[in-house]
Amino acid sequence: MKPLDPAEPRTAGRYRLLAVLGEGAMGRVLLALSPDGRLAALKQIHPELAHDDGFRDRFRHEVEASRRVSGAYTAAVLDADADAEVPWLASVHVPGPNLREAVDAAGPLPPDAVRYLAVGLTTALADIHRAGLIHRDLKPGNVLLAADGPRVIDFGIARAAEGSDLTGTGAIIGSPAFMSPEQATSGVLTPASDVFSFGALLVMAATGRAPFTGNTTAQTLYNIAHTRPDLSGLAPEVAALVEPCLAKDPAARPTPHQLLGLLGPLPTGEGWPDGVRNLVVAQDARVREVLSWPLPEPPSPKRPWGKATAVVAGALCAVTVASFAVVRLGGFEDVVDGRATGQPLPVREALADARLRLVDPCRVLDGVEVDPVGEFTRFRSEEPGGCTYETSEDDLSVWLTIGMDSDAGTDSGRGAGVDIDGLPVRLTDANTGCGALVQTPARPELSIAVEFPTGTADSCGPAMTVLRTVIDRLRTDVFRWEVPADSAFPLDPCSLVDGETARSAVGGGFKASPYLLRACTWAGQVASMSLAVKQGEPGKPPRNAGEPTKIDGVDAYLSQEDTEYCTLTWTHRQVDDERTEVLEVTSSRTGDPCGTATAYARAVVAKLSS
CATH class of the missing domain: 1.10.510.10 (Transferase(Phosphotransferase) domain 1)
Structure with a gap:
């Protein structure tokens, strides 16, 4: 538990x-x-x-x-x-x-x-x-x-x-x-x-x-x-x-x-x-321990959970716990931060979508020393799922990506039979540099990857060593984004548009499908929509921005290629001195694609500001 x-x-x-x-x-x-x-x-x-x-x-x-x-x-x-x-x-x-x-x-x-x-x-x-x-x-x-x-x-x-x-x-x-x-x-x-x-x-x-x-x-x-x-x-x-x-x-x-x-x-x-009765007794003790944990504060102050809840929790601890509940024993490590407990999370749990969205890739290796490439220092980030690091040995630049497309690059055919914590390793572009990646267990289309630059000799071994370090660290910490609660980076993009808005925009029988780690598509009877959370630079319009417009008072950019496609982009918030969060909504439909895209964008703006 x-x-x-x-x-x-x-x-x-x-x-x-x-x-x-x-x-x-x-x-x-x-x-x-x-x-x-x-x-x-x-x-x-x-x-x-x-x-x-x-x-x-x-x-x-x-x-x-x-x-x-x-x-x-x-x-x-x-x-x-x-x-x-x-x-x-x-x-x-x-x-x-x-x-x-x-x-x-x-x-x-x-x-x-x-x-x-x-x-x-x-x-x-x-x-x-x-x-x-x-x-x-x-x-x-x-x-x-x-x-x-x-x-x-x-x-x-x-x-x-x-x-x-x-x-x-x-x-x-x-x-x-x-x-x-x-x-x-x-x-x-x-x-x-x-x-x-x-x-x-x-x-x-x-x-x-x-x-x-x-x-x-x-x-x-x-x-x-x-x-x-x-x-x-x-x-x-x-x-x-x-x-x-x-x-x-x-x-x-x-x-x-x-x-x-x-x-x-x-x-x-x-x-x-x-033997079974002993398990029940052991779980009784475990529940007593759980109920002694401080109750976490809810994220919004709107719900009055103060002293009354503490009194309830205290009363629960004083009652025979077996009459209420016990926690199932086995199969789930008691880990929030494995570095503190010494127990890493199971790979499937550590590399789940919801957890990977919490990870700032520029924090995973910053200050970490890996033999033989030396100490990593964050250099720059161009995508929310990627970060370039410089190393203290040979001034290498190493690119780390989390939750990106696992089909990117050319499979060299090398690395067969090698795995990291049960995940098979794929090596890519081995003749011009080297990249090593593993697919995430729940969604093989996503990967965790380390790429050494073109022209780096004998880099496949170091790439696998660095990738193993990354997986080990992801199993023991999430290296969270240092962002406010309304940040879009850690959120499931499919959750940012409610069913009623989707049904109105794309028609009945729609289906919402996650795409990559921070994108979602909705396909309905009359239209299709997509929403992607991307990254930009402070003080600059989003990449490929169109004509300036407004979405409920928010500065945005509209781009309409023809009568069936329309894209709206806007900057949601600044993350740090180098990065901003950018949201992009694209509509595909005959008639008024920009009106549909605007309806979606308004729903997302309202959701993130609530």
């Missing part, structure tokens, strides 16, 4: 955000405090999904259906907002590790504990199906082991992602190892799909492995659809329970109610083994 980044919002609707619990395929989960002092697990949806209007409609529908689910073995939905800039869902925060964490830390569950798990899960599935939902993503990470039994979370929410941008890129919604044959073959799903996933999950709980796992995702999906499950190592009573659940034909699988009849009532006192 990690504290929130200082630049992040501190509220979501009525909830005060306290810390980050983790991240998954659809979003990240935060520990949140409700107005009445209860702790909640609040899931914020990833921006790639939030920009899809179809997703929002499905999310709204699934949330409403999820509110109808109640029962002892599900985490109740408390609140949600599908129309927020970042859609979110708050549910009861459940005390306990998830099933994967428990098995990894304490080993496979004994048969009695598997039966205890099975009774809770089948009861939860019966409650979920009664509400007209199919879970669709019943996997170890969505089963929490509380002291008094399991809890199923995220029921029905995977349905909202189907047909979204996320699935459009070829991603799989759900965990392949626990999918049903219907899911693996894109067939029609019924509640029987959850029963198949339940059977696979019990095998994992009892043995530590899923029953169909192959060497690749494709092999796993093939096994699910066509091969018999691996039930070796299962106790006979567990095998007898799961085998009918793993039938290929959905009609041949038992229902949750039939499974409950087979399982019968639980004897008094039966529950988790000591």
Whole structure:
């Protein structure tokens, strides 16, 4: 569990955000405090999904259906907002590790504990199906082991992602190892799909492995659809329970109610083994520590969170924490600044878009000494994602770029088999100098790159050494921009235009797509728009500026190439003595492209000044 980044919002609707619990395929989960002092697990949806209007409609529908689910073995939905800039869902925060964490830390569950798990899960599935939902993503990470039994979370929410941008890129919604044959073959799903996933999950709980796992995702999906499950190592009573659940034909699988009849009532006192209970106790202590952290002040003084919140936090600390929530153990380092804790962030988290936008590339290497090139000194910057450094050895100029196009330059074919923290290294332009880059894990079209100048002999080795230094430093710090809160550099550009403005400008059915690190495009039925955050020089018009104009009192420049294209640029603010923030809006439509561009620009100006 990690504290929130200082630049992040501190509220979501009525909830005060306290810390980050983790991240998954659809979003990240935060520990949140409700107005009445209860702790909640609040899931914020990833921006790639939030920009899809179809997703929002499905999310709204699934949330409403999820509110109808109640029962002892599900985490109740408390609140949600599908129309927020970042859609979110708050549910009861459940005390306990998830099933994967428990098995990894304490080993496979004994048969009695598997039966205890099975009774809770089948009861939860019966409650979920009664509400007209199919879970669709019943996997170890969505089963929490509380002291008094399991809890199923995220029921029905995977349905909202189907047909979204996320699935459009070829991603799989759900965990392949626990999918049903219907899911693996894109067939029609019924509640029987959850029963198949339940059977696979019990095998994992009892043995530590899923029953169909192959060497690749494709092999796993093939096994699910066509091969018999691996039930070796299962106790006979567990095998007898799961085998009918793993039938290929959905009609041949038992229902949750039939499974409950087979399982019968639980004897008094039966529950988790000591290893799992120890995890719950350890998390109890961790929550006490988290609740002792000073509550971060919200970024805006408009919300009165002063003494009253401190009193609530103090009261929470004085109460038995297990009755409220526990933090999941494992998988997420407790790092804000790795140099202070000695633990670097995972590469995927360190090189995520939101974190890279916080990084001033001219701070990453300034004053750093790297053998054999010497000490780096910032020289100049021409883009928000790039900085040129001079070195103390041989007066070299080295160009560092963060979040730029990974296809830039010519691949030399060298560097095969070399990686930095699991990221393959590409070498470019090796005959005239050398550049070394790695693609970011979440978006391979973006890169972190170091380039030595043309004519530098034997520079590929030093380029890789410097790149490794950059990645190491990015994993331990963010080297934040020294800019005010209304700076555009750290922001997601797709968040600067609301859905209503986009729909009015480009037509219905629009899609917002991130482009590079600081640009976004909106494509609709009648027009397309783009917004880019760039860099300029103080006292000078933006590069390629057109005719002077005004946007709600702000000096801007308009350039219209023909009747279908129009660009508006303006300087948002000065960053330092050398740099300004420039925003550029381009409209492509038949008719009045400049009117459309102006509407977008006004929305962005208002957003940044609010």
